[in-house]
Amino acid sequence: MELKIGVIGTGAIGQDHIRRFTNKVKGAKVVAVTDINAERAVQIAQEVGATFVETGEELIRLPEVDAVVVTSWDPTHEGYVLEAIKNNKYVFCEKPLAVEAEGCKRIMNAEVELGKKLVQVGFMRRYDRGYLELKEMVDSGKLGEVLMLHCAHRNVSSGENYDTPMAIVNTAVHEIDVLRWLLNEDYVAVQVIMPKQTSNTHDKLHDPQILILETESGIHIDVEIFVNCKYGYDIKCEVVCENGAVSLSNPSYSSIRSAGNDFTGIPMDWEQRFEGAYERELQLWVDSVKVDELNGPTAWDGYVASVTTTAGTVARETGKRVEIKYDECPDLYKVNLIKL
Ligand code: NAI
Ligand code: ISE
Numbered sequence: 001m002e003l004k005i006g007v008i009g010t011g012a013i014g015q016d017h018i019r020r021f022t023n024k025v026k027g028a029k030v031v032a033v034t035d036i037n038a039e040r041a042v043q044i045a046q047e048v049g050a051t052f053v054e055t056g057e058e059l060i061r062l063p064e065v066d067a068v069v070v071t072s073w074d075p076t077h078e079g080y081v082l083e084a085i086k087n088n089k090y091v092f093c094e095k096p097l098a099v100e101a102e103g104c105k106r107i108m109n110a111e112v113e114l115g116k117k118l119v120q121v122g123f124m125r126r127y128d129r130g131y132l133e134l135k136e137m138v139d140s141g142k143l144g145e146v147l148m149l150h151c152a153h154r155n156v157s158s159g160e161n162y163d164t165p166m167a168i169v170n171t172a173v174h175e176i177d178v179l180r181w182l183l184n185e186d187y188v189a190v191q192v193i194m195p196k197q198t199s200n201t202h203d204k205l206h207d208p209q210i211l212i213l214e215t216e217s218g219i220h221i222d223v224e225i226f227v228n229c230k231y232g233y234d235i236k237c238e239v240v241c242e243n244g245a246v247s248l249s250n251p252s253y254s255s256i257r258s259a260g261n262d263f264t265g266i267p268m269d270w271e272q273r274f275e276g277a278y279e280r281e282l283q284l285w286v287d288s289v290k291v292d293e294l295n296g297p298t299a300w301d302g303y304v305a306s307v308t309t310t311a312g313t314v315a316r317e318t319g320k321r322v323e324i325k326y327d328e329c330p331d332l333y334k335v336n337l338i339k340l
């Protein structure tokens with residue numbers, strides 16, 4: 001039977017996910033969409049044979065909607081997720097789960113009260129083949145203990161509305177999630193370094209920035225966040241261990257040799273770079289909803305990401321090393337195995 005999905009937010013990633021549910025993911029169908037930009041949502045609804053609904057709340061309550069996807073702006077996520085839980089519906093929410101840790105806690109409380117996980121957060125990097133291979137190597141212990149990680153998150157360019165705090169809250173949040181999953185460890189402290197700026201920025205954005213995270217066992221992680229690098233969408237991660245190192249490589253399917261050079265393509269955006277990860281993420285979410293047992297990133301993961309990004313913001317503002325403390329993890333979230 002097909003899982004009938006309602007999508008809230010038909011902007012960039014909302015449209016991508018609708019396309020994936022329609023053309024790639026098996027066993028799912030988008031039956032309802034909504035957006036405050038009604039004109040665009042009506043058009044998209046027509047294209048995929050879905051119903052346009054006036055509001056997100058109305059969409060969540062529709063009896064024909066089995067599960068909800070939230071791809072609207074960040075501050076709207078919490079309200080829609082809480083409404084979905086209230087209506088006992090599974091909900092896939094793009095990052096961030098809520099803009100602040102308190103919002104994530106309200107969502108966890110609602111799930112704990114219900115005694116069931118209904119929420120999955122869109123941390124798609126956990127489904128990327130490259131990160132999965134790194135994790136396999138780290139977990140195998142073949143290279144010895146992990147000592148350091150050197151990472152970079154480079155976007156081609158950022159818009160006028162993208163400002164200094166977003167580098168951590170909106171962009172490095174992906175590293176913050178995927179690296180604790182990769183290492184099976186949480187963070188204990190964070191620092192932020194503000195290096196020399198690119199001239200390709202504006203006065204509300206300090207670009208690049210460097211985030212330094214420390215984990216429970218003392219692993220140091222540096223993450224360069226450079227959102228106007230101009231040349232491509234470049235995601236780097238080198239895990240340095242006692243007896244070797246393992247790194248991500250950019251997926252590319254061909255290269256050109258000409259005039260004494262070897263040209264290899266670089267993805268230009270996250271859609272291209274993580275195409276396979278998004279597909280796997282949504283397919284596994286649909287499969288898990290159908291068997292009534294989620295196995296992806298939880299509200300707890302959303303909470304940990306939020307506490308960490310907030311600590312990162314304080315570290316940037318104060319220039320100091322900031323210790324990170326999380327609440328006790330509720331039992332509901334202690335077992336969470338992604339079966340890939
Ligand atoms: P966007 O601005 O292109 O689309 C957001 C859409 O939500 C817009 O069409 C807007 O009209 C609509 N919207 C805003 N408030 C609404 C409300 N109350 N009810 C219904 N619709 C509403 O933004 P984009 O890039 O698609 O991002 C959406 C979300 O997805 C963000 O939270 C962002 O952080 C996340 N995201 C995640 C990515 C990932 O790699 N996992 C990549 C890009 C975005
Ligand atoms: C965007 O919101 C994403 O989630 C992308 O994956 C990230 O690369 C980009 O920097 C963010 O703005």
